[in-house]
Amino acid sequence: MSAPLDFYQVGDAVCDELLGLLEKFANETLAKQDTFRLGVSGGSVATILAEGMHDLRSDFSKWQIFFCDERIVPEDDKESTYGVYKRDLLDNYPKFPKAAFYPVNCKLSATDAAVEYEKTIRKAFGQKEGSTEVPSFDLLILGIGPDGHTASLFPEHPLLEEKTVLIAPIENSPKPPPKRVTMTYPLINSAKVCLFGAQGAGKAQILKRILVDNDQSLPVARVNPTKGRLIFVACDEAASLIEGNPSREAKP
Numbered sequence: 001m002s003a004p005l006d007f008y009q010v011g012d013a014v015c016d017e018l019l020g021l022l023e024k025f026a027n028e029t030l031a032k033q034d035t036f037r038l039g040v041s042g043g044s045v046a047t048i049l050a051e052g053m054h055d056l057r058s059d060f061s062k063w064q065i066f067f068c069d070e071r072i073v074p075e076d077d078k079e080s081t082y083g084v085y086k087r088d089l090l091d092n093y094p095k096f097p098k099a100a101f102y103p104v105n106c107k108l109s110a111t112d113a114a115v116e117y118e119k120t121i122r123k124a125f126g127q128k129e130g131s132t133e134v135p136s137f138d139l140l141i142l143g144i145g146p147d148g149h150t151a152s153l154f155p156e157h158p159l160l161e162e163k164t165v166l167i168a169p170i171e172n173s174p175k176p177p178p179k180r181v182t183m184t185y186p187l188i189n190s191a192k193v194c195l196f197g198a199q200g201a202g203k204a205q206i207l208k209r210i211l212v213d214n215d216q217s218l219p220v221a222r223v224n225p226t227k228g229r230l231i232f233v234a235c236d237e238a239a240s241l242i243e244g245n246p247s248r249e250a251k252p
């Protein structure tokens with residue numbers, strides 16, 4: 001079964017739209033429960049979120065922010081995703097609660113960091129040790145790589161078939177740096193909302209292959225939160241090869 005798909009073409013307002021949806025989902029969630037659990041990504045999406053998050057009207061003390069993937073590098077390395085949020089958000093806006101962030105322990109090996117991070121997530125969701133229940137994030141904000149990767153799930157990589165582990169190590173990422181940890185499909189597809197942002201003409205071809213051709217060799221096309229919602233936000237340039245409302249129907 002496919003999750004309902006919403007496609008928003010937003011002129012050049014991808015940043016405003018992503019931040020607006022983040023505020024909306026956070027506050028809708030907090031009207032119903034005490035904690036808003038968010039997963040954020042690296043790359044272009046990280047820059048958008050880290051620069052704009054402080055301005056949102058929400059009770060950040062009730063947010064828990066995790067990483068959809070992380071590169072195993074020190075936090076002051078320019079490749080560190082947590083490093084982007086630290087530099088652009090936490091260091092500039094000291095009122096934003098640092099404790100909202102749950103960084104990956106990048107002092108460990110990728111394997112150990114993945115095991116520890118899965119435990120961290122399960123604990124934050126109030127699960128007992130040994131639980132096999134899959135936590136459901138309120139919102140995951142995901143990026144689209146030029147090769148169709150998302151988080152650190154890359155085309156043709158064996159991790160695409162992972163069914164049990166929720167956070168997996170990757171030692172041979174085709175995009176540097178090679179060592180990373182990443183959410184796998186069981187965790188991603190259990191989210192209540194998976195929200196993608198696509199900005200720039202460089203994303204047009206891959207977005208067409210994902211949304212129009214439904215090319216299942218592309219990791220983004222396999223994101224399908226079956227009990228949740230799937231939303232793509234694209235600027236006009238990124239959406240230039242898409243006509244009308246895409247449905248991601250399987251092609252014969």
Ligand SMILES: O=C1O[C@H](COP(=O)(O)O)[C@@H](O)[C@H](O)[C@H]1O
Pocket residue numbers: 041042043044045068069070142143144145146149150151152175
């Ligand atoms: O390596 C990564 O790339 C993707 C896509 O990044 P973008 O800069 O092309 O938008 C990102 O979503 C992922 O978190 C990151 O680790």
